[in-house]
Amino acid sequence: MNQDQLKQLVGRAALDYVPAGQVLGVGTGSTVDCFIDALAASGLSVPGAVSSSERSTQRLLKHGIRVLDAAEVTGLAVYIDGADEIDGRGYMVKGGGAALTREKIVADLADTFVCIADASKLVQTLGAFPLPVEIIPMAAAQLTRRFSRLGGEARLREGVVTDNGGHILDVRGLSITDPLAFEAEVNQWPGVVTVGVFARHKAQVCLLGGADGVKTLTF
Numbered sequence: 001m002n003q004d005q006l007k008q009l010v011g012r013a014a015l016d017y018v019p020a021g022q023v024l025g026v027g028t029g030s031t032v033d034c035f036i037d038a039l040a041a042s043g044l045s046v047p048g049a050v051s052s053s054e055r056s057t058q059r060l061l062k063h064g065i066r067v068l069d070a071a072e073v074t075g076l077a078v079y080i081d082g083a084d085e086i087d088g089r090g091y092m093v094k095g096g097g098a099a100l101t102r103e104k105i106v107a108d109l110a111d112t113f114v115c116i117a118d119a120s121k122l123v124q125t126l127g128a129f130p131l132p133v134e135i136i137p138m139a140a141a142q143l144t145r146r147f148s149r150l151g152g153e154a155r156l157r158e159g160v161v162t163d164n165g166g167h168i169l170d171v172r173g174l175s176i177t178d179p180l181a182f183e184a185e186v187n188q189w190p191g192v193v194t195v196g197v198f199a200r201h202k203a204q205v206c207l208l209g210g211a212d213g214v215k216t217l218t219f
């Protein structure tokens with residue numbers, strides 16, 4: 001199976017986690033696109049979804065799935081989203097599609113984060129994937145210097161403006177051995193909107209698609 005087929009496989013597997021009769025949290029990315037398509041084709045009835053991006057909102061609406069504002073719910077049982085990297089503890093790097101800020105907001109509403117990913121995303125240590133950080137543009141140069149003091153090389157993602165009007169720095173060369181401490185530290189640097197390490201909002205379940213089918217990891 002190629003990577004696209006694995007994404008479709010885990011997208012379908014995630015249907016088992018859709019809470020009956022409840023609003024669902026929906027992430028962003030090519031794997032989530034597969035999940036949204038599978039949800040629409042499944043005939044499962046969901047009262048609506050809280051979406052983490054304009055991209056997912058458009059896809060949900062195209063399928064006739066109602067989209068609610070985050071402010072319309074007080075909580076969600078389940079949030080389903082992809083990842084750029086996930087480790088053996090459920091900590092993730094996210095934001096390859098620039099949706100990390102809204103993803104963290106929706107994940108924060110949810111009791112259970114179900115990550116859907118192909119097996120290439122499972123890593124020993126986070127950091128090989130360039131770490132996305134949403135920033136306020138004015139702070140780009142000083143944040144670049146801060147990352148360089150941690151051994152990271154930050155580059156502005158050219159031509160990308162997030163759904164929130166922010167910019168993205170992609171930071172190469174990091175080895176994130178303590179994701180909780182790293183996230184807490186970088187989050188409080190002035191000019192950082194959201195760091196793409198999801199440690200406080202880690203996955204509780206990961207549906208990992210590989211040659212042998214879907215493996216369920218729980219953390």
Ligand SMILES: O=C[C@H](O)[C@H](O)[C@H](O)COP(=O)(O)O
Binds near residue numbers: 030031083094096098
């Ligand atoms: O901003 C994008 C998100 O964090 C995605 O969940 C992540 O980049 C994974 O995307 P994909 O499923 O396309 O690999």
